[in-house]
Structure formats: structure tokens, C-alpha cells
Amino acid sequence: MLYKVLKKGGYKEFVTKLIADFEFIGPVKKDSATHDFVRINDFSKLDTNYKRTTIAPAKRVLYPPKETLIKYDVGEDIKISSINYDENEKILFGIDACDVNGLNFLDKFFSSDFIDEPYFLRRKKLIVIGLDRMPSETNFSLSMGKEYAKEGFDLFLTDLKDRYFVRVGSEKGNQILENYAITSIATDKDFKDYNKYMDDYRKSFKLKVDINNLYDNFEQIYSNDEFWKKIAKDCYSCGSCCLVCPTCFCFNVRDDMELNLKTGNKIREWDSCMIPDYGLVAGGHNFRPTRENRLKQRYRCKLKTFSDKFGTNACVGCGRCIEACLAKINIAEDINAVKKEVSL
Numbered sequence: 001m002l003y004k005v006l007k008k009g010g011y012k013e014f015v016t017k018l019i020a021d022f023e024f025i026g027p028v029k030k031d032s033a034t035h036d037f038v039r040i041n042d043f044s045k046l047d048t049n050y051k052r053t054t055i056a057p058a059k060r061v062l063y064p065p066k067e068t069l070i071k072y073d074v075g076e077d078i079k080i081s082s083i084n085y086d087e088n089e090k091i092l093f094g095i096d097a098c099d100v101n102g103l104n105f106l107d108k109f110f111s112s113d114f115i116d117e118p119y120f121l122r123r124k125k126l127i128v129i130g131l132d133r134m135p136s137e138t139n140f141s142l143s144m145g146k147e148y149a150k151e152g153f154d155l156f157l158t159d160l161k162d163r164y165f166v167r168v169g170s171e172k173g174n175q176i177l178e179n180y181a182i183t184s185i186a187t188d189k190d191f192k193d194y195n196k197y198m199d200d201y202r203k204s205f206k207l208k209v210d211i212n213n214l215y216d217n218f219e220q221i222y223s224n225d226e227f228w229k230k231i232a233k234d235c236y237s238c239g240s241c242c243l244v245c246p247t248c249f250c251f252n253v254r255d256d257m258e259l260n261l262k263t264g265n266k267i268r269e270w271d272s273c274m275i276p277d278y279g280l281v282a283g284g285h286n287f288r289p290t291r292e293n294r295l296k297q298r299y300r301c302k303l304k305t306f307s308d309k310f311g312t313n314a315c316v317g318c319g320r321c322i323e324a325c326l327a328k329i330n331i332a333e334d335i336n337a338v339k340k341e342v343s344l
């Protein structure tokens with residue numbers, strides 16, 4: 001990896017040029033507590049001092065909540081026309097390390113059992129410029145080992161007060177720097193200051209979970225119905241936790257037919273394993289009829305299934321589901337509760 005330095009004085013010009021030449025998506029203040037990632041046409045709208053974002057930006061950009069997969073005509077033959085996903089290059093600016101790790105997880109998921117064409121057509125055209133930031137109170141990504149992104153970005157910036165330490169993650173990232181910024185190669189002093197920033201950053205995580213032994217403890221507790229009833233007793237089955245999560249990928253595909261019953265679209269929409277209908281199958285049987293079944297399954301998917309499949313958890317510890325849950329169900333507390341229950 002290449003390490004460079006961008007002086008603070010050159011930052012505004014760098015970003016302004018990117019905004020002028022690309023579709024640029026970055027954090028904008030939405031209300032007193034929340035930022036949203038939206039298209040930006042003016043540097044003054046960009047606000048990278050954010051603590052909270054709701055729906056994970058990378059997921060929304062690459063895998064929209066609703067999209068048409070194909071169009072079809074039903075005549076004597078069925079004619080299928082595919083959708084042109086050939087979008088422009090976009091820059092996703094200012095996502096933090098755990099969101100880059102969420103993106104890395106989606107990259108693995110959408111290329112494992114099948115290659116998801118719409119996702120990867122967009123992914124190839126997405127330039128990711130990450131930015132280190134201090135964690136929010138609900139962020140426990142340090143405990144999940146996801147507070148630092150090793151890959152999945154083109155550039156990653158760390159604010160060292162008078163300059164940015166820039167990790168160059170791809171040739172495309174290097175080209176962006178060459179074409180749009182004046183940088184220098186990082187010196188020993190830059191590395192020293194970067195290390196200090198990262199040490200302080202890691203010390204600033206307040207929410208911690210004990211993930212050690214969870215892999216085994218989860219199996220031990222999996223059939224303990226009383227434990228799961230207690231954990232899920234307030235769940236409204238609303239699905240918000242899945243919608244905001246940077247790694248949740250479940251979707252439903254449905255037909256949207258015109259009234260002439262000849263033409264239609266196949267639509268893909270986000271789905272949630274926390275909603276009762278998710279487990280409903282033909283004949284009216286529901287294989288996850290209770291909220292404790294569903295919450296247990298969600299946690300297993302996050303904390304065990306993909307540990308087996310990809311060698312990594314499907315939770316990056318961003319804390320969004322904790323903030324989104326009206327019932328105050330808290331995955332971090334529940335991870336710690338598993339260990340406590342097994343140790344009793």
C-alpha cells in the first residue's frame with residue numbers, strides 16, 4: 001500500500017474538483033443528531049463531522065432498497081429485456097472503517113453462491129474514499145475487529161489536524177490523487193502522528209462486547225427458549241434493525257404486472273428476517289413463527305453462520321440497529337448476555 005499526505009490547505013480544492021467531475025455522495029447534516037449520505041454539488045454542504053448515520057450508505061448505493069431486475073412481455077413467447085445498469089462512476093466519500101468493512105462483507109456475499117450482476121456493475125464504478133472518525137456511543141466495532149479497514153477502498157483519509165494521512169488502496173485511488181490533489185509521500189513523522197491518532201481512536205470506544213468464546217457459547221444457548229424469550233420479549237418485529245444494517249442482504253423478488261397482464265417487471269426489494277411473513281411458506285406454515293425464533297436467527301446469521309462460511313462475522317459493530325430499535329433491543333448487550341448466561 002502507498003501512504004501519502006495531503007495538506008489541509010489543499011483539501012477543499014481536492015474535494016471541489018471531485019464534486020465537479022463525478023457524481024459525489026457524501027455526508028450532509030439532516031437534523032441535530034443525524035447525517036445522511038446524499039449527492040453533493042457544493043463543497044459547503046459536505047459535513048464529515050458526523051456521529052450518526054441511519055441507513056448504511058454503501059449498501060444503499062450498491063444495492064438499492066427497490067430496483068427492477070428485468071422487464072418482460074408475455075405473448076406467444078416470453079420476451080425478456082434486461083435493464084441497463086451502466087451507470088456513471090460515483091464517489092462515495094467519508095464512510096468510516098466499519099462501513100468499509102460492511103461493504104467488504106457485501107462484496108463477499110454477492111459473489112459467493114452467485115454473482116449479483118447489478119451489485120457488481122455498480123461496485124466496479126464506485127470509488128470509495130473512506131475517512132477515519134471517532135466512534136459513536138453505540139459503535140462497538142473495535143470488539144468485532146472491524147474498526148480498521150485493510151481493503152475495500154480506493155483512498156482512506158485520516159485527519160491529523162494540519163494534514164490528512166492518506167492510505168492509497170488501489171491504482172484508481174492513486175490516479176485520483178495524481179489528477180486532483182497535490183500530495184507528498186508520508187514521512188516517519190506522519191506515521192508517528194498516524195499511530196498516535198489510531199491509538200487514541202481505539203481508546204475512545206466506550207461500548208465493548210466480549211466476543212471470545214461466543215462461537216461456542218452461542219451453540220450452547222441456541223435451544224434455551226427461556227433465554228431467547230427474555231431477550232426478544234419487547235421486539236415489535238418491525239424489521240428496522242435489518243434495514244439500517246450495513247451487512248443485511250435479504251431481499252424478496254416479486255412480479256409487478258401491468259393491468260393488460262402482458263407486460264411486467266421483476267422487482268427486487270429489501271426484506272427482513274425479523275418480519276413475521278418472512279418465514280411464511282405455501283400452505284400457511286411459518287417456520288419462524290415467534291419473535292424469539294426470528295431474533296435468535298438474526299443473531300446466528302450475524303455472529304455464527306458467516307463465521308463458518310467466510311471466516312468473518314456478519315456484524316461489523318456499527319451500532320445502527322441499537323439506535324434504530326424502538327424496543328431498545330441491543331445486540332451488544334445481548335452478545336454479553338450470552339456469555340453471562342452460559343457462565344452462570
Ligand code: SF4
Pocket residue numbers: 234235236237238239240241242274324325326327328329
Ligand atoms: S429488534 Fe428492534 S428493530 Fe429489530 S425487529 Fe425487533 S423491535 Fe424492530
Ligand code: SF4
Pocket residue numbers: 241244245246247248302314315316317318319320321322331
Ligand atoms: S447487526 Fe447491528 S451493529 Fe451489527 S453491523 Fe448490523 S446494524 Fe451494525
